[in-house]
Amino acid sequence: MSTDSQQKTKHSPVLEFKSSTFSVPxxxxxxxxxxxxxxxxxxxxxxxxxxxxxxxxxxxxxxxxxxxxxxxxxxxxxxxxxxxxxxxxxxxxxxxxxxxxxxxxxxxxxxxxxxxxxxxxxxxAPEPEPEPKSQTVAATTTMITHPVRSGQRIYASGDLIILAQVSAGAEILAEGNIHVYGSLRGRALAGVQGNTEARIFCSDLQAELISIAGNYKVSEDLNGVVLNQHVQIYLQNHTLVIKDM
CATH class of the missing domain: 3.30.70.260 (ACT domain)
Structure with missing residues (x-):
């Protein structure tokens, strides 16, 4: 390596701090x-x-x-x-x-x-103002417009809508329903707080794992699923049902 290259490497930053937002329970x-x-x-x-x-x-x-x-x-x-x-x-x-x-x-x-x-x-501090009796906040729908890449983890307190693909190694979770308008190759967990009425909808099911209210199937259980088809996944008698749409 030349002296100029060594000096350039020596003074070039090898790390960088960036602000980021991610969901943690x-x-x-x-x-x-x-x-x-x-x-x-x-x-x-x-x-x-x-x-x-x-x-x-x-x-x-x-x-x-x-x-x-x-x-x-x-x-x-x-x-x-x-x-x-x-x-x-x-x-x-x-x-x-x-x-x-x-x-x-x-x-x-x-x-x-x-x-x-x-x-x-x-x-x-002085006495705070009385808080409203109702502190309940309605669950909202979270919409993601970009692909969810490997290693990313997204959590939604209501429904989760993704207008792109979910890569292998990524994980998406929602307390409500999950909609994926693209290929689902990662892990998708709906109804994570026990909502047995939650459903998963996707355009192309190639998931590593799907789960509703703790009932799950892994990729080995999905071998019979037709690819490139719109499907919905729901819970029936504690069993996941995958149905064409």
Whole structure:
């Protein structure tokens, strides 16, 4: 290599930070009973094992701290990891909880940090305005217009519509229905929170895995499916049915 080439390589950047948006499930806790948390979390995992397998997870302690319910972050982290989930962040934690998380190598999302106790919070700030009684937000439809590439993971809290292909190695998940107007070669999981009425619609089924409410089939089970055909997939008697449209 010439001297000029060596100098150019030496001063050329070999890495770059870019901002990016991606969806990560958030575990919001309303109780500090670790036994109940473990049991109910296990039940959720059992509903969609392929979705939760090695899934990143942020746990939110804001509701607990609002009601002065303390929880051992180390024990909670142990439970989460035991069930095959990967905690990557804490949200809504108090100072001591955040410190515990950092010692475990878990980043703190400081934008949602709350005071260590409600009494301290009262001293630091005036009483907040009463919140509306209804906090329910209707699930919306997420639309993706570009191809979903290998390694990408998309999660929708309502229906998910993709106007392009889903590549092998990609994963798309929705609490509602999934529509893919292109080839589906990756993994598609609909009704991931247990919605047995959810369906998957696609133009060309070549998936590695399809799942509805935790009931799934892998590519080996799809050998008899006609390619390049519009199909819908739904759940009937706990069995996935694939039907031409």
């Amino acid at each position: 958030v575990l919001v806790l309303a109780s500090n009973d670790v036994m109940t948390i473990e049991q109910q979390l296990q039940d959720k995992v059992n509903l969609a094992p392929e979705f939760f397998k090695n899934s990143p997870l942020v746990f939110d302690l804001q509701e607990l701290n609002k009601h002065d319910l303390d929880i051992d972050v180390a024990e909670l982290t142990k439970i989460i990891r035991k069930l095959g989930l990967l905690p990557i962040g804490i949200r809504g934690g108090g100072a001591q909880q955040n410190q515990q998380a950092l010692k475990l190598g878990i980043p703190v999302h400081s934008g949602h940090t709350v005071a260590a106790s409600s009494e301290t919070q009262k001293q630091q």
